[in-house]
Structures are given as C-alpha cells and as structure tokens.
Amino acid sequence: MAAPSRSRTDILEAAVPLFARDGYNGVSMRRLAETAGLTPAALYHHFPDKEALYLAAVRHAFEGKARELAAPLDLDIPPRRRLRAFLRRFAEVTAADPDFRRLVHREILEGDEARLRLLAERVFGGLFARIMALAGELAPGFDPHLLAVSLVALVAHHYETAPLRAFLPGARPEHDDPAVVARHVGRLLLGGIAPPDAPERLRTA
Amino acid sequence: MAAPSRSRTDILEAAVPLFARDGYNGVSMRRLAETAGLTPAALYHHFPDKEALYLAAVRHAFEGKARELAAPLDLDIPPRRRLRAFLRRFAEVTAADPDFRRLVHREILEGDEARLRLLAERVFGGLFARIMALAGELAPGFDPHLLAVSLVALVAHHYETAPLRAFLPGARPEHDDPAVVARHVGRLLLGGIAPPDAPERLRTA
DNA sequence: GTCTATAAACCGATAGAC
DNA sequence: GTCTATCGGTTTATAGAC
Structure with a gap:
C-alpha cells in the first residue's frame, strides 16, 4: 500500500x-x-x-504492539527464562505506554461484541496462544487458558490500578518500576508464596 | 441521619x-x-x-461492598483457609455484580486524583490493609503491598477481561464460574506453577 | 416534588469557496 | 486538502406553574 x-x-x-x-x-x-x-x-x-x-x-x-510483546516468547531459551523475559518485556511496555494500556482497558469496557472479537482474534490472539503454550510447557497440570490469563493479570492489573494504588496502604515509588514488578511476578508464579506450614521448596535459580 | x-x-x-x-x-x-x-x-x-x-x-x-468483601478476612481460621475463603467471596461478588466491577474499572480509568484518593482511603483502604495483613502472615518474604495487589489482580482481572477472554484461544464456559476461578487462583498462589525441573512440593490440603 | 417550556452551549456532519 | 459558515439535533441546566 x-x-x-x-x-x-x-x-x-x-x-x-x-x-x-x-x-x-x-x-x-x-x-x-x-x-x-x-x-x-x-x-x-x-x-x-x-x-x-x-x-x-x-x-x-495497537500497531506492532502485540508483536513487540510476543518477541521474548520466541527466544530459544529454557521456559523459565522465557517466562522471565516475557514478564520483563510486558512490564516495560505497559509501564512505558499508558495510552496503549488505557485504550485496551477502554475497548474491553465499552467495545461491542464484534469489536472485541476482532481484537481477540486479529490483535491479541497470536500473542495469547503463545503465552498459553509457554504455560503448558511450564505447568502441564494447570488449565493453560486460566494460567495465561493469570500471567497477564499479574502485570496488567498492577499497572491498570496504578493511579488508585498510589493512595493504598504500603504503596512505594519502586512499585512502578518494571524490573521490580517483573521480578515479583516471576517469583510468585514460579514458586508460590511458600506458606510457613509447608517445607521450603528447592530453587534452581 | x-x-x-x-x-x-x-x-x-x-x-x-x-x-x-x-x-x-x-x-x-x-x-x-x-x-x-x-x-x-x-x-x-x-x-x-x-x-x-x-x-x-x-x-x-460501592456501599457495603468493601465490608462484604472483607468479611471472610475476619474469620478465626488458619491463614491458608482464610485466603481461600476470601478468594471465593471475591470471585463470587465480582461475578455476580458486573455493575460494581465496571464502575470501579471506570473510576480507575477516568477518576481524577481527588476522587481516586477518596476511593482508596475511604472505600477500599480498610479492605486492602486486611489483605496486606493476610499476605504478610502467609508469605513474610514478600512485599505485602505487591502481594496484595497480585492477589486482587488474579481475580479482578479475570472478570474484567471476560468479554474479551470469551474470544481468546482455550476459552471455556466454566472459566466464568467463581468456584473454578477461586480454586485456580488459590492453587497458583499457594504452590506456584511447580515447574518440571523442580521437585513436587508437599501439600497439606 | 414534579411538571412544561425553554435558554444557551455544544454536538456531529455537510456545503461550497479556494 | 483545508478553510468559513452553518444546519439540525442534543446537551446541561434553569424558570416558573401546579
């Protein structure tokens, strides 16, 4: 064209x-x-x-955004490192581009069925399928769709709620840092919260 | 009055x-x-x-909503069961009242600083502080604010994205069931995704 | 406490000159 | 490709009768 x-x-x-x-x-x-x-x-x-x-x-x-987010998922590295790379990229892009974040947010809130179907199938479908594939590779025992949604939720919701979070108890400036968020989410996903009444799990990294 | x-x-x-x-x-x-x-x-x-x-x-x-959500956090039961009770209640309320969910969503998206501060301090502050307390009890090694946000994210984002999720790969009708969502989130939080290169963790329940 | 009527501003969109 | 001018409709809000 x-x-x-x-x-x-x-x-x-x-x-x-x-x-x-x-x-x-x-x-x-x-x-x-x-x-x-x-x-x-x-x-x-x-x-x-x-x-x-x-x-x-x-x-x-939205142009190129899905591709930019999916790139780390195509790296030829072990799944756990691929997860961390994706989380990092996702947090960085989300933190850096509030307009993108708000527009997705708005489309989900206000878009009619036809527009949401288009968004799901043409814009985010490929990215989401790759996240599901990684989820299946890392945790065969989980429903891949549910786990992929959870993975997205942990990063996306953190930044979506940023304007409100700032006034909630315990808020600190570094909570907006993509490196901090990605590290927290990666640790939570890979190891869980390690409750005191269960033995400490072995960690390889 | x-x-x-x-x-x-x-x-x-x-x-x-x-x-x-x-x-x-x-x-x-x-x-x-x-x-x-x-x-x-x-x-x-x-x-x-x-x-x-x-x-x-x-x-x-929003009237009474925060109190309704916080109720399970006051139960005199072990922290892991309290977490599961809260997740269940949170998923049920969120699934049952899409207007409440959309209004929170909208306020975060469009509310000015004064309104968000009011919302954070007068409506959700007490609830969030209790979630943080539970987070600290369950996982002393985590930042309580970050973990509380993650906990909320896993349930809230799941339902916020429901209209889009329906068209994403792997979507199934039972993914909207609060019991299914709460069980998934509880398992993920408490145990992590148990990656294949780490030993299976002992589970007490 | 609810109505009819209307003011004043703003809305999306178009016509037609340049 | 951008302008000036404007149309018909809708908006928030008010005045004043009942």
Whole structure:
C-alpha cells in the first residue's frame, strides 16, 4: 500500500492520547481538530465519520504492539527464562505506554461484541496462544487458558490500578518500576508464596 | 441521619447500571430521567447537577461492598483457609455484580486524583490493609503491598477481561464460574506453577 | 416534588469557496 | 486538502406553574 499521508498520521497521533484519557464520548471532533492543528471540517476529508477516526486511532495505537510483546516468547531459551523475559518485556511496555494500556482497558469496557472479537482474534490472539503454550510447557497440570490469563493479570492489573494504588496502604515509588514488578511476578508464579506450614521448596535459580 | 427519600434512591438505582455500562459522558440527564420514571427537570430537585448525581450513584453502588468483601478476612481460621475463603467471596461478588466491577474499572480509568484518593482511603483502604495483613502472615518474604495487589489482580482481572477472554484461544464456559476461578487462583498462589525441573512440593490440603 | 417550556452551549456532519 | 459558515439535533441546566 502507498505511504499514508502525513497529516492523517498527525491526526491519529493527536487522537490517541485524547481517546485514551477521555473516551469516545468524551472527545469532540472540535477538540480533535484543535489538537491536530486543523478545523473540524478537514477531519472529514481523512475519515468518513468520528467512529472511523476512533477505530483508526485504536488500530494505530495497537500497531506492532502485540508483536513487540510476543518477541521474548520466541527466544530459544529454557521456559523459565522465557517466562522471565516475557514478564520483563510486558512490564516495560505497559509501564512505558499508558495510552496503549488505557485504550485496551477502554475497548474491553465499552467495545461491542464484534469489536472485541476482532481484537481477540486479529490483535491479541497470536500473542495469547503463545503465552498459553509457554504455560503448558511450564505447568502441564494447570488449565493453560486460566494460567495465561493469570500471567497477564499479574502485570496488567498492577499497572491498570496504578493511579488508585498510589493512595493504598504500603504503596512505594519502586512499585512502578518494571524490573521490580517483573521480578515479583516471576517469583510468585514460579514458586508460590511458600506458606510457613509447608517445607521450603528447592530453587534452581 | 433521616431516611433518604424513596425517589432519590430510585434515581440512583436506575442510574448505576447506566453509568456502569455507558460511562459518565455516555448517559444523558434525559435518559437518566426516563429510566427513573420522571422528567429531567425533576432530577435537579434531588441533585445540584449531573456530576453530583454520578458521584452519589457511585457511592450507592460501592456501599457495603468493601465490608462484604472483607468479611471472610475476619474469620478465626488458619491463614491458608482464610485466603481461600476470601478468594471465593471475591470471585463470587465480582461475578455476580458486573455493575460494581465496571464502575470501579471506570473510576480507575477516568477518576481524577481527588476522587481516586477518596476511593482508596475511604472505600477500599480498610479492605486492602486486611489483605496486606493476610499476605504478610502467609508469605513474610514478600512485599505485602505487591502481594496484595497480585492477589486482587488474579481475580479482578479475570472478570474484567471476560468479554474479551470469551474470544481468546482455550476459552471455556466454566472459566466464568467463581468456584473454578477461586480454586485456580488459590492453587497458583499457594504452590506456584511447580515447574518440571523442580521437585513436587508437599501439600497439606 | 414534579411538571412544561425553554435558554444557551455544544454536538456531529455537510456545503461550497479556494 | 483545508478553510468559513452553518444546519439540525442534543446537551446541561434553569424558570416558573401546579
């Protein structure tokens, strides 16, 4: 396909943070135009309507994200190290790109069935299948779907709740550090919480 | 304080599912009035403006919820059983009340700092502190805040992502069953994923 | 405490000049 | 490809009768 026009990309890049923060209904075409540096009428030259602009913005924000997240899962290293590499990457990407995180969040909350099916099958399906495969390799006794969801939950929910967490008991600045989060999650997943009434488990690393 | 007027409560009970589903900007005063069975102007007799109505609806939806969730944490039973009881209750409440779940979700996504601070300190702070206490009792080697967040994440994120999960590989209907989710999370937390290159751990229950 | 009627602003979208 | 100007509809909120 041809190179996309510069100003179409400008519009999308201006739109992503607005939609991420205030949602579809919370952003007007006037504000989108103002932020992108043109008039509302000009937006309709690039997109047929607001819905199309929103969908293009979501697609733009998600572009390459799934591939970036999946990359560590293709490394030729032992499964436990692969898990740690993925957790680290996942935490880093999630911490670095709050717009991406908020948009996923919003799509899950507000997306209709057709959009969620598209998101699941075309954007995150491949990544999720690879996480399931790793889960099956590491823990054959677990339901791979449930375990893959748990793995995602431990990182994603930690950052999703960050604005609230800051005011909860025990919050400390380093809890936002991707290295700290990934280490905690890896330790929890691989060894559990080692309750006092059970013998300490042997650890290889 | 005096018993609240009947129709004020009617309005809030009509408003909660609307705001939960479509968000603050997605619900008009007209629709709120229509759903509650009166005219838009009458709403302004009970609430000074839309924002106040929304906040009252959120408070109404959260009322008693934190206490209901915290109850199993006060049982006089061993910590591992207390954990399982809490996970079970948390999964049941979360599965049974999607409006509550969506509103929390939305508040975290859209709430300003003042509202989130209020939510953290006045609504969920006590519950979270008790989860942290249980975490410290079960796993002294972990950061209690991080572990409490992980514990919440495993249940909350599972249900938050339900509409998307349905279309991801490996999804099965029983994955929405609170008993199944609570059992999975309890097993994962207490024992970890027991990787093949480590010896099987002894289990007391 | 609820109504009818309406103000004032903003919404998405279009027409047509350049 | 972007502009000015504007249409018809909806928004939050208010005034005033009952």
